[in-house]
Amino acid sequence: MKNPLRSEAEAFQFLLGAAVYFGLIAIAGVINAWLGLAVFIVLTLLAVGWWLRARRIEEQTKTLPVHRGEPGDRRILVIANETVGGGPLRERIEKLSEGYDTKVLVVTPALNSRVRTITSDVDPAREQAQQRLDASLARLRQDGIDARGEVGDGDPLQAIEDALRTFGADQIVISTHPEGRSHWLERGVVDKAKERFAVPITHVVVDLNAER
Amino acid sequence: MSAHADAHPPVAHQSSRVDARTLGMFLFIASEIMLFGSFFTAYFFVRVAAGTPWPTPPYELPVFVAGVNTVILVTSSFTMHWALQSIKRGNRSGLQAGLTLTFLLGLTFLLTQLLEYSRVGFAPYTDAFGTVFFCLTGLHGAHVFVGLTLLLAATIRSYRGHYSPEEHLGVEIPGIYWHFVDVMWIVVYTTVYIL
Numbered sequence: 001m002k003n004p005l006r007s008e009a010e011a012f013q014f015l016l017g018a019a020v021y022f023g024l025i026a027i028a029g030v031i032n033a034w035l036g037l038a039v040f041i042v043l044t045l046l047a048v049g050w051w052l053r054a055r056r057i058e059e060q061t062k063t064l065p066v067h068r069g070e071p072g073d074r075r076i077l078v079i080a081n082e083t084v085g086g087g088p089l090r091e092r093i094e095k096l097s098e099g100y101d102t103k104v105l106v107v108t109p110a111l112n113s114r115v116r117t118i119t120s121d122v123d124p125a126r127e128q129a130q131q132r133l134d135a136s137l138a139r140l141r142q143d144g145i146d147a148r149g150e151v152g153d154g155d156p157l158q159a160i161e162d163a164l165r166t167f168g169a170d171q172i173v174i175s176t177h178p179e180g181r182s183h184w185l186e187r188g189v190v191d192k193a194k195e196r197f198a199v200p201i202t203h204v205v206v207d208l209n210a211e212r
Numbered sequence: 213m214s215a216h217a218d219a220h221p222p223v224a225h226q227s228s229r230v231d232a233r234t235l236g237m238f239l240f241i242a243s244e245i246m247l248f249g250s251f252f253t254a255y256f257f258v259r260v261a262a263g264t265p266w267p268t269p270p271y272e273l274p275v276f277v278a279g280v281n282t283v284i285l286v287t288s289s290f291t292m293h294w295a296l297q298s299i300k301r302g303n304r305s306g307l308q309a310g311l312t313l314t315f316l317l318g319l320t321f322l323l324t325q326l327l328e329y330s331r332v333g334f335a336p337y338t339d340a341f342g343t344v345f346f347c348l349t350g351l352h353g354a355h356v357f358v359g360l361t362l363l364l365a366a367t368i369r370s371y372r373g374h375y376s377p378e379e380h381l382g383v384e385i386p387g388i389y390w391h392f393v394d395v396m397w398i399v400v401y402t403t404v405y406i407l
Contacts, residue, residue: 009296012293026407
């Protein structure tokens with residue numbers, strides 16, 4: 001959301017806009033009440049249109065990666081709910097790691113209902129996410145992948161953004177269930193992540209049912 | 213290795229995409245919108261729903277004096293902006309002059325409003341019109357008073373050598389607040405005095 005009071009300069013621009021807006025409405029209103037109403041409607045529509053446009057431009061700004069490690073090493077951020085134990089994901093991580101000193105961070109979003117999130121009832125969701133994460137890390141370590149993990153925000157996109165700020169990944173791997181069984185694919189998480197983050201993103205589909 | 217060697221602050225909670233300062237400003241704006249909104253609701257109820265003549269005869273609102281006061285307040289936003297732009301460029305005398313002028317213009321506005329109150333001819337207890345008028349303009353006047361307090365602190369600090377092109381948050385925040393107060397006055401003046 002565009003906040004007009006984020007800085008003094010923006011607040012000053014907002015003041016100038018408000019002065020013009022109310023000044024024109026007042027002048028028109030003094031001439032004729034209906035003219036005042038018409039000017040009010042037109043200016044309000046223009047203001048809403050401008051605000052929506054500014055908001056869209058702001059959303060198009062991609063989050064840039066910040067490399068946190070040594071030059072030459074590779075940092076892979078894996079976002080997975082319960083599919084991190086799948087074979088295709090492990091193979092992908094191994095392939096991306098070839099020839100590099102690689103660090104892997106697995107983030108498991110603490111999936112929660114909207115009502116529970118709003119009421120700050122997040123502890124059970126975080127506990128369950130922690131259990132899934134522990135199991136995933138154990139599987140990865142069994143396969144010789146040195147990974148650490150953390151429980152992230154319930155929104156996978158937000159979890160990626162949070163992790164990027166502290167971990168600074170060179171590569172993001174999003175692991176999902178196959179089409180039709182994945183809520184994330186249904187919500188377009190992978191496409192939205194590609195739009196939002198200026199970091200190479202790999203999508204890996206893991207069919208746990210087929211692996212069992 | 214001692215236990216203290218590994219001690220570090222806890223990892224900050226990062227679940228919110230909104231920057232903490234921006235979130236604080238959002239909450240402030242939301243609370244102000246609700247506060248002024250409740251007073252404007254009373255205004256529209258009295259004037260539109262109840263059909264109270266505005267202003268109630270035989271009283272008249274000092275539109276011209278309030279208009280001059282509006283120009284004074286809007287001008288103070290320009291001097292505030294000038295003050296901040298000056299310190300961003302390393303111009304300390306510009307900062308000091310800008311803040312001093314902003315404070316004096318704000319003080320002039322407040323004193324003029326108090327003078328207007330004493331000569332307007334009606335009181336908050338006269339009728340619903342009087343109550344709403346004094347509540348709306350008085351609420352705004354209280355905000356101006358808070359703004360003047362912030363400006364006074366910033367002005368004194370500027371004369372004591374505080375602030376630099378890199379560090380001027382102590383001017384930026386009062387500046388944002390001052391512009392907000394001015395915007396609210398434009399809304400109050402347009403609705404209460406003009407329309």
